[in-house]
Amino acid sequence: MTPRERWQAALEHRTADRVPTDYWATPEFSAKLVRRLGLSAKSEAELVADLNLPLSSNNIRPSEGFACLRRALAELGVDFMVKLAPRFAGPSLEPDCDEFGCRHREVNYGAGTYDETVSHSLAGFESVEAIERSYKWPEPEWWDYSTIAEQAKDWAQHPIQCGGSEPFMVYKDLRGEEQAYIDLRRHRDIVHYCMDRLFELAGQKTRRMLERLPPGLLLFCYVAEDMGFQTGLMISPADIREFLLPGMKRRVELARRHNALVFHHNDGAIAAILPDLVALGIDVLNPVQWRASGMEREKLKADYGDRLVFHGAMDNQKTMPFGTVEDVRREVHDNIRLLGAAGGYVLAPCHNLQPITPVDNVVAMYETACSP
């Protein structure tokens, strides 16, 4: 079976020859994996640099690191999702700044770096009028969509991810994290205004991408938002319903109009809002962080198994980075049994694999998934 056929079976709640699998990792981990499989003579740092090139360029002219990663995943039998992205072609940006004007800094954590936002373009604004007067929002025309079809052309046998939205994450960058949460109490008008702009931008970009793809692909839109922490929701169900769900609903409808499915990423303990998300029409739920409160696999499968496909669930807080190969194998079996009964499950790490994760654990994860 092809990767796409395995995903298709999971989506239709049928069992395939085996559970479909997917891959999420930081560039640092991917570089280790490529080196371990002996696929490149480049150093880890060089491979990381390759993998950090924009997707729009790696998809068309794969760098050595990018090509080797895809070869590594094929060797491990991973049914990976292919992700498409338009090329940024807007006004020239300040050094280390993104299209929203937020400055980023690489923060070294020892085994690699994370890109963190360290200045916030809309910090300090007290009114919508003040923002409108002086802030220049990015426009969908700042991206070049002309290569989207070409990026997808060799990948009809894989699931393809194209567009989507995660506006509150951007909003936190724009305002600063604490201020963004406080705005939900003190500046609700600013939250509404910015979220409308961000949902609209994401929608315009997604539409332009989807319109350029030929029919017949297995497409997903990534409609995401992080609402949970370890034991519950960070923001109230009432706020989620007011600020997030209406915009997400529009993005779900856009996906439907283009025959795309909805891949919903939402970290942490989100059980309290899951009924709303299911009603919204999400198709795939990621990352299934089952160690978080109320996210027990048995319960999720019993309550939503007929309406949702689960994606992820290989625990990234404990099992993958700190567990043994045996722990990993056991978790693969548990996940297939608890989440994959009669299909409906794509096995993947929940969140990006981090470079402290033993490569052996990851190899064991895919080996076990391929021949349980």
Add this chain to the structure above:
Amino acid sequence: MELLNQIATSLQEGDDARVGELTRKAVAEKIPARQILDEGLVAGMNVVGSLFRDHEIFLPDVLLAARAMYAGLDVLKPMLVSENVPTAGKIVIGTVQGDLHDIGKNLVGIMLRGAGFEVIDLGNDVAPEKFVETATRENAQVIGMSALLTTTMTGMQRVVELLDAKGQRGRIKTIIGGAPVTAEYAREIGADAFGFDAASAVERVKELAAQ
């Protein structure tokens, strides 16, 4: 006392201006600073902590309550010094190297201040050496470390090892917390305590400081 109840209620509502104003009023009425702190600010913050734990309020409410707590503490700080209120102890806190996620650490910091601790907040992305040097120089009893990321939480172990190497382990205690951190991990790396949430972190720090 009615005024102190009002302070607690305004703090729960996240009304920083009102908490500042009521705290000044309490000071003017010659209520001892320690009593204003315990029966007003800390009493209010304790309710906030338990409502948050029960998912009846959410992160925005807790952040606003913390702001209000600061507003009250700013007023009280000089009184606490002039009344010679003994501190509960001294603690150095920060997020570990490579980790910029500090909302949890900030909440623990404000709760510790409320509990009468002198808190030296080193901010985020703090090198192991800096934790140890500061705690040694400042004669702190406890180092509190926070991490959101699995990759950075391993930095906690380096602080424990460094304390060991400097012969300070045991004299300076360690407490760790953050989403991926567990009691089991604390035991594994030899940290002295684990804080499940801000309220329990304060309880553990009290125990450590009393040892």
